[in-house]
Amino acid sequence: MDVFIQQLINGITLGSIYGLIAIGYTMVFGIIGMVNFAHGDVFMVSVFIALIAYLILTTVLGIGSIAVALFLVLLVAMAFTSLVNWTIERVAYRPLRGSFRLAPLISAIGMSIFLSNFVQVTQGPRNKSIPPIIQGEYVLMDHGNYAVTLSLKQLIIWGVTAVLLVCFWYLVAKTPLGRAQRACEQDQKMAALVGVDVDRTISMTFVIAAALAAVAGTMYLMYYGVVSFADGFVPGVKAFTAAVLGGIGSLPGAVIGGILIGLIETMWSAYFSIDYKDVAAFSVLAITLIFLPQGLFGRPDVEKV
Amino acid sequence: MTDATTQPRSRTAAALRDAGLTALISFALFLPLVGFQTISNIRNEIVVTTRGVLLVTLVAIIAGSRLCYSLAVDPWLKRRALKAVKTETPAWRAAVGRWFVPFAIGFTLVYPFIVLATSGFGGALKWVDNFGIQILIYVMLGFGLNIVVGLAGLLDLGYVAFYAVGAYSYALLAKEFGFSFWILLPLAGCLASFWGVLLGFPVLRLRGDYLAIVTLAFGEIIRIVLINFVDLTNGYAGISGIPRPSFFGIPFNADDGGFAAVFHLPFTPIYRTIFLYYLILALALLTSYVTIRLRRLPVGRAWEALREDEIACRSLGINTTNTKLTAFAMGAMFAGFAGSFFAARQGFISPESFTFLESATILSIVVLGGMGSQIGVAIAAIVMIGGTEIMRDLDFLKDIFGQTFDPTQYRMLIFGFGMVLIMIWRPRGLISTRDPSVFLKERKTISADLVGEGHG
Numbered sequence: 108m109d110v111f112i113q114q115l116i117n118g119i120t121l122g123s124i125y126g127l128i129a130i131g132y133t134m135v136f137g138i139i140g141m142v143n144f145a146h147g148d149v150f151m152v153s154v155f156i157a158l159i160a161y162l163i164l165t166t167v168l169g170i171g172s173i174a175v176a177l178f179l180v181l182l183v184a185m186a187f188t189s190l191v192n193w194t195i196e197r198v199a200y201r202p203l204r205g206s207f208r209l210a211p212l213i214s215a216i217g218m219s220i221f222l223s224n225f226v227q228v229t230q231g232p233r234n235k236s237i238p239p240i241i242q243g244e245y246v247l248m249d250h251g252n253y254a255v256t257l258s259l260k261q262l263i264i265w266g267v268t269a270v271l272l273v274c275f276w277y278l279v280a281k282t283p284l285g286r287a288q289r290a291c292e293q294d295q296k297m298a299a300l301v302g303v304d305v306d307r308t309i310s311m312t313f314v315i316a317a318a319l320a321a322v323a324g325t326m327y328l329m330y331y332g333v334v335s336f337a338d339g340f341v342p343g344v345k346a347f348t349a350a351v352l353g354g355i356g357s358l359p360g361a362v363i364g365g366i367l368i369g370l371i372e373t374m375w376s377a378y379f380s381i382d383y384k385d386v387a388a389f390s391v392l393a394i395t396l397i398f399l400p401q402g403l404f405g406r407p408d409v410e411k412v
Numbered sequence: 413m414t415d416a417t418t419q420p421r422s423r424t425a426a427a428l429r430d431a432g433l434t435a436l437i438s439f440a441l442f443l444p445l446v447g448f449q450t451i452s453n454i455r456n457e458i459v460v461t462t463r464g465v466l467l468v469t470l471v472a473i474i475a476g477s478r479l480c481y482s483l484a485v486d487p488w489l490k491r492r493a494l495k496a497v498k499t500e501t502p503a504w505r506a507a508v509g510r511w512f513v514p515f516a517i518g519f520t521l522v523y524p525f526i527v528l529a530t531s532g533f534g535g536a537l538k539w540v541d542n543f544g545i546q547i548l549i550y551v552m553l554g555f556g557l558n559i560v561v562g563l564a565g566l567l568d569l570g571y572v573a574f575y576a577v578g579a580y581s582y583a584l585l586a587k588e589f590g591f592s593f594w595i596l597l598p599l600a601g602c603l604a605s606f607w608g609v610l611l612g613f614p615v616l617r618l619r620g621d622y623l624a625i626v627t628l629a630f631g632e633i634i635r636i637v638l639i640n641f642v643d644l645t646n647g648y649a650g651i652s653g654i655p656r657p658s659f660f661g662i663p664f665n666a667d668d669g670g671f672a673a674v675f676h677l678p679f680t681p682i683y684r685t686i687f688l689y690y691l692i693l694a695l696a697l698l699t700s701y702v703t704i705r706l707r708r709l710p711v712g713r714a715w716e717a718l719r720e721d722e723i724a725c726r727s728l729g730i731n732t733t734n735t736k737l738t739a740f741a742m743g744a745m746f747a748g749f750a751g752s753f754f755a756a757r758q759g760f761i762s763p764e765s766f767t768f769l770e771s772a773t774i775l776s777i778v779v780l781g782g783m784g785s786q787i788g789v790a791i792a793a794i795v796m797i798g799g800t801e802i803m804r805d806l807d808f809l810k811d812i813f814g815q816t817f818d819p820t821q822y823r824m825l826i827f828g829f830g831m832v833l834i835m836i837w838r839p840r841g842l843i844s845t846r847d848p849s850v851f852l853k854e855r856k857t858i859s860a861d862l863v864g865e866g867h868g
Contacts, residue, residue, distance in 0.1 A: 217831025
């Protein structure tokens with residue numbers, strides 16, 4: 108039971124990170140119907156940006172307060188990662204809009220290879236690890252031999268994710284930008300006819316997706332404290348799994364899917380085999396797509412002749 | 413067109429403004445990752461150092477090329493677009509089209525001897541091995557995947573799994589039971605196509621991007637199993653000492669019974685390489701031939717019908733389940749052949765050779781080649797694999813950029829960006845026209861724009 112509760116805590120933390128990345132997949136897929144293969148690598152780039160920002164802020168500028176430093180790191184990472192994703196959309200996807208359907212996918216795969224190798228070339232192939240940023244944990248239950256703990260950083264991740272999701276939900280549901288996004292999602296031509304700037308809306312979608320990936324990246328850095336250039340692929344595929352599980356196109360679905368994937372992964376590691384935890388996540392992806400292609404919260408895809 | 417009519421001064425000003433904006437954006441873009449570098453110091457802590465010169469140079473190059481583009485290249489392209497109204501293809505192009513395939517096959521047949529004649533026994537090894545065999549493996553894999561993606565329209569991102577099945581089948585069976593290459597080659601193909609059906613069966617209902625992602629997941633699952641099933645596969649360490657193929661029973665070694673001794677030739681390792689070259693060439697040609705023949709059979713026509721429209725295909729009475737499964741099985745079989753050849757050529761395999769990157773490379777070869785065009789696939793394989801192989805030996809760049817500059821690490825960087833650029837330049841692939849497999853009265857060339865893709 109203790110192990111179960113501990114894994115529940117860990118799983119929700121991991122799942123929050125997946126959920127934030129999954130929103131990026133689900134939004135981009137919703138609006139232009141494309142699996143943004145490079146999104147996992149955008150997440151990895153954001154971890155590196157956060158790492159560099161953190162090191163500059165604490166060692167070069169000498170900011171003593173960890174809370175202030177983390178907040179600034181979050182802002183810097185969001186800003187720069189958004190710029191990266193905006194540029195990627197402009198360079199690699201926009202010229203291919205309206206082209207045949209495989210072209211953007213191949214372009215995205217190329218971009219994914221480019222990003223991970225770019226980071227490898229500029230930052231070196233070795234793992235980058237930093238000492239823990241935040242320490243401190245609360246013991247929830249202690250039965251002598253096994254103590255269930257909730258660490259401060261896990262609490263921060265939960266808090267930040269929850270706050271951002273509320274902001275983000277407000278953005279999509281209540282603002283003109285969100286309305287334009289939903290309009291483009293339904294019918295781009297029609298949206299353009301009624302005066303929605305489709306290009307700008309799609310660009311903003313990529314910017315928001317990257318900003319959320321950067322939040323996930325900062326949290327990842329704070330939680331694990333280690334990153335390498337190859338760390339984009341697997342979280343990317345798992346976040347995509349989360350988006351599919353929740354129902355692609357559905358925002359609450361992406362978050363719930365993320366938490367489910369996080370839970371499945373941690374429970375599998377605890378009770379079965381840690382070597383095969385990725386197999387568990389990938390199998391969930393395959394099983395979902397085969398038996399429940401519309402996901403938990405998605406609309407069924409009606410095929411018209 | 414408006415640029416051509418407006419004043420040159422304002423055009424220059426606009427170009428300068430544009431270049432300035434580009435410089436600003438690229439500065440911000442590259443500031444974190446190029447401007448700063450994280451390195452480990454003596455105490456193994458990560459510290460940040462700055463790389464101002466590199467950052468400024470990079471930004472200057474990008475802004476400069478943007479300026480050149482908007483001042484010189486863009487007006488030139490527009491002028492050319494105005495001029496290019498002729499639609500008639502010149503006669504020489506038709507002649508090239510007719511003679512290209514026989515010439516290409518002839519060239520590949522004599523290629524090892526050309527190389528031997530020009531660069532001698534020592535230098536030829538590299539050219540036959542790195543460029544000949546390496547490219548032909550990808551040509552063969554491209555032909556195989558072309559059946560699945562190009563003909564049947566099933567987007568498969570886990571193709572490397574079948575390549576891995578073929579390689580491990582050969583390696584394990586040859587090492588444990590000592591079967592010869594010629595017995596195991598068909599066996600590996602059968603096993604791989606068995607896996608193709610096995611993995612194809614659950615994904616029959618999926619289409620397009622979803623199918624791509626599930627096949628990717630299957631590919632990764634097989635790789636993770638290969639890593640973790642240590643008792644069978646030896647995990648990350650891989651399998652070494654895999655028996656090499658022999659020349660109809662005559663091994664390629666320095667013994668008295670070896671190839672060199674039997675044919676009274678001086679011993680060099682090049683004979684084996686040339687033998688392997690012809691082996692993979694034969695396999696690639698076989699794949700190509702089988703594909704061409706299959707396109708004319710009912711099953712091949714069913715594949716192409718499936719690619720165009722699954723619903724229409726089903727309403728015409730074609731069994732889509734069988735059609736999809738045969739496509740998966742045929743594609744996987746050729747991957748299995750290629751895999752067993754790969755294991756026999758390397759003598760060593762490990763899960764590292766079967767990553768997602770390989771699947772992505774093969775798929776991009778097929779798409780770059782123009783989805784269904786065999787010549788296109790071959791050209792794309794030469795461009796992509798040959799291009800990245802050439803980047804392995806650009807040591808002269810060290811003289812320009814200093815001894816610490818390592819050109820090989822930029823290989824995949826350029827590869828990735830090249831994929832993006834080629835897609836923007838030719839989204840339909842290099843060879844975007846092709847002959848129809850079936851025609852009424854008269855053979856007309858059809859454009860790839862008319863061909864459906866990946867809905868099946």
